[in-house]
Amino acid sequence: MILKQKFFNRPTLKVAEDLLGKFLVRKIGNRERALMITEVEAYDGPHDKASHAHKGRTKRAEVMFGEAGRWYVYLVYGMHYMLNIVTGPKNYPAAILIRGAIRCSQGRSLTWSRSVLDQVKGPGKLTKFLKIDKKFNGKIAESPSPRACGASVSRRKTGLWLEDRGIKINKENIKRTPRIGVNYAGKIWANKPYRFFLTIFDK
DNA sequence: ACGATGATGAAC
DNA sequence: TTCATCATCGTA
Numbered sequence: 023m024i025l026k027q028k029f030f031n032r033p034t035l036k037v038a039e040d041l042l043g044k045f046l047v048r049k050i051g052n053r054e055r056a057l058m059i060t061e062v063e064a065y066d067g068p069h070d071k072a073s074h075a076h077k078g079r080t081k082r083a084e085v086m087f088g089e090a091g092r093w094y095v096y097l098v099y100g101m102h103y104m105l106n107i108v109t110g111p112k113n114y115p116a117a118i119l120i121r122g123a124i125r126c127s128q129g130r131s132l133t134w135s136r137s138v139l140d141q142v143k144g145p146g147k148l149t150k151f152l153k154i155d156k157k158f159n160g161k162i163a164e165s166p167s168p169r170a171c172g173a174s175v176s177r178r179k180t181g182l183w184l185e186d187r188g189i190k191i192n193k194e195n196i197k198r199t200p201r202i203g204v205n206y207a208g209k210i211w212a213n214k215p216y217r218f219f220l221t222i223f224d225k
Numbered sequence: 226a227c228g229a230t231g232a233t234g235a236a237c
Numbered sequence: 238t239t240c241a242t243c244a245t246c247g248t249a
Contacts (some may be wrong), residue, residue, distance in 0.1 A: 063244070066246075073244085074233095074244080077234070080233080080234065081233085081234090082232085082233060082234085096232080096233090097230095097231070097232060097246060098231095098232090098243055098244065099229080099230070099231085099243060099245050099246080100229070100230030100231035100232070100243090101229070101231080101245075101246080102244095102245050102246075104244060104245090106244085119244055121244085129249090131234055142227090144245070144246070145244070145245075146245045146246060147245090147246075174242070186235090201244070202244070202245090203243085203244055203245075204244060205242080206242085
């Protein structure tokens with residue numbers, strides 16, 4: 023089931039937690055790559071000093087003020103693209119950074135490899151692996167499949183979206199810590215436990 | 226521990 | 238128009 027705006031238009035911390043175990047799906051031509059999300063960080067509201075939205079409606083952060091369910095993609099350190107999904111109501115700036123995921127070893131039933139080789143760990147490595155760049159910034163997270171309607175539906179060849187594939191995550195397998203690399207945000211905001219990850223896949 | 230590498234926002 | 242800063246990563 024593809025996650026729609028309704029899923030993202032909820033309190034950001036809740037969405038962040040719920041994104042663990044969901045699938046990030048990237049389609050390029052007829053290739054489709056799906057990763058299960060194992061690590062995220064929330065950037066929540068105009069007062070969050072670690073958030074780009076803290077400086078107001080700048081050109082870069084504008085997407086965060088928009089409707090939920092759109093991608094927010096930007097470049098850091100001159101070389102890494104960060105992938106975020108916008109959450110919460112319009113005019114409330116919030117987004118979730120997708121930091122880590124894992125590849126499914128497709129067996130007869132669902133089995134998950136815990137091998138480091140299957141870990142896609144780190145937000146920069148994740149976007150590189152899935153070939154995600156600024157082109158997705160501001161785009162709605164949706165499947166490229168044509169909608170079931172009229173003749174003039176143009177088939178988009180690529181896409182990036184999120185899916186619920188029925189994995190149930192046990193709450194005891196979720197851990198929270200402060201976010202990575204946001205020490206500039208001051209004690210209060212740098213220490214907020216806004217990073218969520220699945221303990222069963224390391225760390 | 227540190228350099229790569231370029232967009233961003235703020236100051237001037 | 239400059240300048241410092243950065244939601245990172247790979248190599249040392």
